[in-house]
Amino acid sequence: MKTIGLLGGMSYESTLEYYKKINQAVQKKLGNSHSAKIYMYSFDYEALMVLNQGSDKTPLTKRLYEEFEKLKEVGSDIVSLTANTMHLYIDGIEEKIGIPLIHIVDAALDEARLLSLNKVLLLGTSYTMSSSLYTKPFYKEHKEVIVPNLDDQAWINDIIYHELIRGIFSQDSKKRLIDMIKMYQKELGFDGVILGCTELPLLIKKEDIDIPLINTLDAHVNKIVTEIFKD
Incomplete structure (x- = not known):
C-alpha cells in the first residue's frame, strides 16, 4: 500500500471528508x-485565497509546489490536493516533484x-466555472461542458465562500441550487451535473436530483485509493 500525501485545508470541511x-x-x-498511510499539510485557506x-498566480503556484515537495520528502509515494480550484495552479508541478499527482479532473x-x-x-x-479546467479535457473527448450565467455563477461562488467552507449548510441555499439545476436542465438539456467544488457535495446529494451527478470529491477519492493499491 502506497503512502498518499495530501494538501488540505481548502477548505477544512472537504478535507475532513477526504481523510x-x-x-x-x-x-x-x-x-x-487497517487504515490509509497519509501525510497531510493543511493550509490556512485565507492565506491562499489572498494569493x-x-x-499574478506565481506566488500561489510556488506555495503549492513547496508543500508538495515537503510531502515527497517525508515519504509520500503519490500526492494530491483536496480542492478543484487549486488544480488551476498546478501545471508542471508533477514533473518537478517527480512522483504521481492524482488530478481531480481526471477522476471526474x-x-x-x-x-x-x-x-x-x-x-x-x-474561478473554476470561468476557466478551461474542465472544458478543455472534456472537449478532447467530445464532451461538452456548460456553466450557469454570470449572475448564477456569482451566487454559487458566494455560498461556497461564505457558507460551505465555514460549515454553514442552508436548506434555502440547497433548494435554490437544486431549482437552478432543474431550470438549466429544462432549458439546455444536459445529461449530467459536475459538482466541481469539493464543498458542494456537502450541500446536495445524488438522490436530490433525478439526473446523473458527478461528485468530484468521491470520484477523486476513488481514484486516489485505486492508485494507493496499484503495483
Whole structure:
C-alpha cells in the first residue's frame, strides 16, 4: 500500500471528508483495523485565497509546489490536493516533484465516461466555472461542458465562500441550487451535473436530483485509493 500525501485545508470541511473516505475505503478493502498511510499539510485557506485574488498566480503556484515537495520528502509515494480550484495552479508541478499527482479532473472524466455523459453542467467557484479546467479535457473527448450565467455563477461562488467552507449548510441555499439545476436542465438539456467544488457535495446529494451527478470529491477519492493499491 502506497503512502498518499495530501494538501488540505481548502477548505477544512472537504478535507475532513477526504481523510474519512480514503480511510474508510482502505479499511473496507483490507479489513480488520487497517487504515490509509497519509501525510497531510493543511493550509490556512485565507492565506491562499489572498494569493488567489492577485493577478499574478506565481506566488500561489510556488506555495503549492513547496508543500508538495515537503510531502515527497517525508515519504509520500503519490500526492494530491483536496480542492478543484487549486488544480488551476498546478501545471508542471508533477514533473518537478517527480512522483504521481492524482488530478481531480481526471477522476471526474473517468466518471463521465462510466456514466456515458456527453453534455454536463459544471458548478463550482467562479474561478473554476470561468476557466478551461474542465472544458478543455472534456472537449478532447467530445464532451461538452456548460456553466450557469454570470449572475448564477456569482451566487454559487458566494455560498461556497461564505457558507460551505465555514460549515454553514442552508436548506434555502440547497433548494435554490437544486431549482437552478432543474431550470438549466429544462432549458439546455444536459445529461449530467459536475459538482466541481469539493464543498458542494456537502450541500446536495445524488438522490436530490433525478439526473446523473458527478461528485468530484468521491470520484477523486476513488481514484486516489485505486492508485494507493496499484503495483
